[in-house]
Amino acid sequence: MKTQNLRFIAIAFLFMLASCSEKAKKTSEKVEAIVETKTAPEYTTADPQSILAAIEYAHGGWRDLWKKKDVQYTYNYHSTDANKTDISTERYIFSSEASYGHYTKHEINVMPGVSGEVTQCFDGKETMVLVDGTVTEDQQANVVGDFLRKANYFWFVMPYKLNDEGTITTYLGQEALNGTTYDKLNVTYDPEITGKTQNDSYVLYVNPETKLIDRFYFSLPFMGVNEPLIIADYEYKDVEGQMIATKRSYYMPSENGYAKAPNLVQTLTNISFDNGFTVENLMASAD
Template identity: 75%
Template sequence: MKLTLKILSVLALSLFISCAEKTKKEVKKTGAVVEEVEKAPIYDTNDPQTVLAAIEYAHGGWNDLWKKGDVQYTYNYHSTDANKTDISTERYIFSNEASYGHYTKHEINVMPDVEGNVTQCFDGEKTVVLINGEKTDNPQGNVVGDFLRKANYFWFVMPYKLNDQGTITTYIGQEELNGKTYDKLNVTYDPKLTGKEENDIYILYVNPETKLIDRFFFSLPFMGVNEPVIIADYEYSDVEGQMIATKRNYYMPSPNGYADSPNLVQTLTDIKFNSGFTTDNLMAASK
């Protein structure tokens, strides 16, 4: 299968966005003080939902992320094949999935032929796109902006989204990779809920020791890639108790297999939680 830069450009644009659920807690009473304590889930491959719950817990838990309120980081999205890059300041509000991106460099996904800075903002209901601070009516720019706002948010909270209602999860055995034995899960979505004939498919490689997803394969139905053949390798950093995928390498299949070097590299830096963002101030100047 030949995947071109066009595939890379929409890699972030075709994900089904579903509503996140909060990690369940148990209440522990200590004398007169009531504490909420995260209950470590059972990890049992005979029940794939427990594996997804363990993944959530290992990442720090949805409740912990929710309490942080919001996040801001610098996002570098680089195509090694084309030697082109998108660089943005990203901001998300977890309570309503509001999403902001301010692009100071945009050579791939975001209006590459336009001069100046591009800003996209989804307030939880609608998306606006600005060029150098002026709202644009460019149809393609607005469509791409709306997709990216929702997709970039999805990628950031992906460990929690995988355990949403409507996912169909199957344990498909183990595989050794780089000297480690991984548990593999097939995750897709219920077409009755999505209304789609072809839904995204993930093959997750879960490290049974850390409970993190070190690798996954996924499909891209939006571009006619209906089988999970694109590889994502993730590297994590602990940021205030949340395990964030701060480096993401993507590999595209070819008639000769996969290249040794990634076709696409994404890095997240300068991650900061709890800046007090609201839908009113989300587009304010960077702090």
């Protein structure tokens, strides 16, 4: 896969999460089953599933996030190769997984070349896309909008979604990187659960001290990348008890290996929880 195919790879990010999104409706049941605890779960490489549980706890916990009800943040999605950017205000309601994005700049994934501001809203069942307040019938814009709403939500709650039903986890040993010795996990999904013959796969680099995922490799079966080859480096900030990946740097493989500088950089700023959003006012209160 060549770096010059960046635009197509960027769009493919939307589709790589489809198998995870299909399990979204079970989120409420999962959270309700969680017993809140102040004791850190056991972290042992002999039980890879325990590492995923420790990751959830280190991030603040599903139940803590659930109590925060919703989130809003400014999302900057920047292609360093093309020097193009998508900028949106993102809003999610955790109980329904409703997802809203209002784009004031859209040069990569969201209707590039179209003038005006673009709004996408997924109410938990259907997605609507508007340009300057008018519903669009552009089929591609609607398809991309639907997947983006689910994909962006998934990325935000990824530390919890990795431990969804059907997860297959294998411990791969340790590797030193930038002065830290990481525990490596391979994570993929049971095709009998997802209903897909090719499922996303990850190689997670877990810091055994912080229990956070500082780096991971992932696949893109949709684009013919069946092995986890794309690198994501995450940097975190504590926002009201949740460890949020506020900077995400992505490195694309090429014939010459990986570039020193990331091909894509995503930043999350102005993060706020419990804003009083409902499905009914998610869009109306944004303008």
